[in-house]
Amino acid sequence: MKQILVPYDFSKVAEHALDFACQIADKSEGNILLLNVIEHPTADSFKTMGIQSEDPMEQLYIKKMYERVQEKLAQVVSNAKYSDDKIATKIQLGNAFNTIIDQITEENVDLLIVGTEGAEGLNEFFVGSNTEKIVRKAQCPVISVSEKVDLEPIEKIVFASDFINTDDFLIEKVKSLQAMMDAQLKIVKINTPASFTSTRHDLKQMQEFVEKYGIENCTTEIYNYKNEEDGIIYYAEDVEADMIALGTHQRKGVGHFLAGSIAEDVVNHATIPVWTAHIKD
Template identity: 45%
Template sequence: MKSILVPYDFSKEAEYALQLAQEFAAKAACKLKLVHVIEIPTTQHFNTIGEVTLEDSYVDKIFMTEMVEKRKEQMKALEELHREKPYQFSTKILYGNPYAGIASEISEIKADLVVMGSKGSSGLEELLIGSNTEKVVRLSKCPVITVKQPIHTERIKNIVFASDFSENSKKVIHELKDLQTLLGAELSLVKINTPNSFENSLVSKKNMKAFIKANDLTNVKVEIFNSGSEEEGILEYADDVDADMIAMATHGRTGLMHLLGGSIAEDVVNAAVRPVWTMKFK
């Protein structure tokens, strides 16, 4: 792990994410970058030299100017706080759409991990627009850890990896294996059996043992858990074993396919209290 990105909006959840990312950066001796995106009002346009011009009232322009200056001061203060840390720390302010800014920064710094706060969303809000966190989870090229509560790396000793252990799972397990090694954690592999997606236990165990052998996994255990749905089963099993983190792969569907099929990973990110590690199939 060489580079960690933290999208930061000054919320308490973002602060929890930053604290966790600091501990990861110290353990891995890697770069840590914090990015803050300032959303430009929808009544914007660009002048001939590319500057953003607000068409709102004079009061709105003053408010935006003051907010930008305040954020610059806050970011500078954060840089000062991290000056003597055992990792390289930097900050950046972007303007515009939050998801687009975060995605651009992931690519620019070739991030190996994104750690971000999440408030979760549900119901109509989730159906219509989702959250920036959901979009990053769905489309990020690197693993994403979402955080809702304070968590420290020394407390992450049991990671639940929920999967069907198909070929797609093999595309993300090596990244999760690196995290497991960094944390010295046990990996609990769980197959969720549901009425609509039932698999014989003997078949499941055979596939899981083959998965362990093929990927040279150690400090690992396997479990088959029955539930009404995949999402419920993952959350219930994590509660049952008092897991410290949930890990999943996500298909990264967009548009109509996402609207029709949804994403179990995004649903778990929204509902889980525990931190959730996700990675899109490559």
Template identity: 40%
Template sequence: MKKILVPTDFSDQAKYALKLAAEIAKKTDAELTLLHVVEIPGQTSFNTMGEATNVDGMEGVFVMKMIEQGKKKLKELRNDELLEDVNLKTELKAGNTYYNISSIINEYEPELVVMGTSGSSGVDEILIGSNAEKVVRNAKCPVLTLKEEISLANIDNVVFATSLKSDDKELAAKMKEIAHLSYAKIHLLKINTPNNFESSTTTYKRMDEYMKNNGLEAEKHIHNGINEEEGILEFAKDNNIDLIAMGTHGRKGLMHLLSGSIAEDVVNHSKRPVLTLKIAD
């Protein structure tokens, strides 16, 4: 692993993400880029030197104060002992948070994005969603999201939840790398649902073929659930899983509204870290 990106809003969740990312960076000698975006409603981007052309005077003054605060906090983090011996870069942008995170991902081409998320529910989940969910849906690299503090030393069990239909070599490789760093045991999980049920004999045979195709060594599990999301979360809770890994199809527009995303739902509702990667249908 050579490059890790950590977007931060300086919240507790973002600090948890930075702590875990710093551990991974130290163990892999990766460069860590810490990104802060000053959110400006109605703007995709804003020159952080203050040269905006369509922001009025009072709003411009407020934005510049926010930018200066962001610079100060990034500087403070640079001197944090947590980041000692980390090859660190900092970036400050202003405008739309998701737009700027996506731009940095495309320019910087990190091999891993680590993000804190608070999750959402009800109307907020339907209408807004979080920036973390949007990044999970669209990023071309693996994304690790977390809500609570965790260290590599506490990741003992990793579950790889899959439909067994996709070629997940890139996601499997990243999941194996994190599991190796924490000496964790890997579990391969297939959820049986009422609308997508198959015999255990068939599933275990497919699992063996899947593991061979993706270079995996794992303990195999079949779990029955009402749906995939609930089945994954139930299995994780019942089996002391510390990290969930899974692919996402990154559906957009009408397809996303109609069918949703199992990975985004798991990211939104899981208390455990979730590693995702956009995969082809």
């Protein structure tokens, strides 16, 4: 993970995201880009601070806001707990969601780490619906965190799928995540009344999946529940998992094996970090 992007709105969950990013950067010898997006009613007319508004009062407002954010970011980076980390800062004007997605490409980002459920700070950005959109559209893996989390205790990662038409790109990313965390992969299929399949069928399917991708240090299990999103979360709780990993389709924003925004629902309701990455259509 050479380039890690952390959107930062000065909320507590954004701080949790930065703290977690620092731990990952330390382990992977990566760099962190701390991004703040200044939103403004007429921000569509601005792409950088170099573009001027025709309204002098608007110019003054933007200038003061920029200076304020710049000062606050400097205070964050100067915190002693980040003294050993390589953290760069960037301020952009515009729509927060669109800017974050654009910066992934512009800054060649390998991993995006976002806080969820933030309801304070300058932008009040990290609420559920915005995080859902990021998970759906980001062109790199995303880790969503809602609470303070430490890297070292991450020993079990739940990976849920239907194991039909599995995606090579996604599985390689999951294996890389597992290797970075040095964790056990808890591979699970959520069996629901609406999409019931036999235990014999599922166990054979998962065993073929494990063999096809050469996955090591893993377990396979079937978990019965009335719906997939709650089944994933409850299974993770039952096995005392430390992280959940899911694939998403960019086109529909849905989990690989589900109808509906299941990955986004899990992101919104899980208390442990959730890793998501796109399935290549």
